[in-house]
Amino acid sequence: MEEAYKEGWLRAIGVSNFYPDRLVDLCSFAEVIPAVNQVETHVFCQQRKAHEYMAKYGVQHESWGPFAEGRKDFFANPVLNEIGRKHGKSAAQAALRFLLQNDVVVIPKSTHKERMLQNMDVFDFALDEQDMAAIRELDEQESLFFSHYDPATVEMMAGLQR
Numbered sequence: 393m394e395e396a397y398k399e400g401w402l403r404a405i406g407v408s409n410f411y412p413d414r415l416v417d418l419c420s421f422a423e424v425i426p427a428v429n430q431v432e433t434h435v436f437c438q439q440r441k442a443h444e445y446m447a448k449y450g451v452q453h454e455s456w457g458p459f460a461e462g463r464k465d466f467f468a469n470p471v472l473n474e475i476g477r478k479h480g481k482s483a484a485q486a487a488l489r490f491l492l493q494n495d496v497v498v499i500p501k502s503t504h505k506e507r508m509l510q511n512m513d514v515f516d517f518a519l520d521e522q523d524m525a526a527i528r529e530l531d532e533q534e535s536l537f538f539s540h541y542d543p544a545t546v547e548m549m550a551g552l553q554r
């Protein structure tokens with residue numbers, strides 16, 4: 393990727409699922425620091441430590457699964473719904489706004505046009521410090537999917553590429 397970047401074939405290099413130990417390792421030895429690192433990030437797994445390391449090395453934090461793919465009854469969450477209502481927005485929009493205000497890029501997925509439009513309509517309001525604090529409390533600091541520190545996960549991922 394570095395060769396392709398230097399030859400002008402790539403405008404930027406992005407990586408995915410580089411948690412702090414691997415990111416620091418990569419940034420310590422790579423010639424081109426990745427522009428972006430996509431990791432599982434949502435209100436239940438906010439990745440605050442990972443964010444600090446990305447910021448330290450100048451790597452943009454990008455969330456995959458900004459709605460936790462609907463797990464934990466995401467869209468019915470009372471805190472998100474209450475904050476959304478307060479701003480005339482949905483729980484989904486409150487959750488996206490929380491990430492954006494924490495300097496996390498979001499790539500929500502939807503197969504419905506009206507939800508895609510809703511998910512883009514998050515730039516005309518702002519959560520206040522009380523809202524942000526309430527959502528920070530939802531952080532369980534654990535993946536809702538799998539741990540990338542688990543060797544079995546690494547084997548599973550490596551298997552996908554064969």
Ligand SMILES: NC(=O)c1ccc[n+]([C@@H]2O[C@H](COP(=O)([O-])OP(=O)(O)OC[C@H]3O[C@@H](n4cnc5c(N)ncnc54)[C@H](OP(=O)(O)O)[C@@H]3O)[C@@H](O)[C@H]2O)c1
Nearest residue numbers: 408456457458459460461462484499500501502503504507
């Ligand atoms: N790098 C990685 O390892 C990795 C891993 C997983 C995902 N990703 C990427 O992350 C992106 C995000 O997708 P994701 O699959 O992780 O899921 P997500 O965005 O957290 O959640 C998607 C789910 O939320 C629903 N939804 C979306 N907007 C909604 C709204 N406004 N109200 C109610 N429900 C809503 C969708 O249903 P409908 O479709 O029915 O609207 C879908 O079930 C994708 O581009 C994906 O490729 C990357």
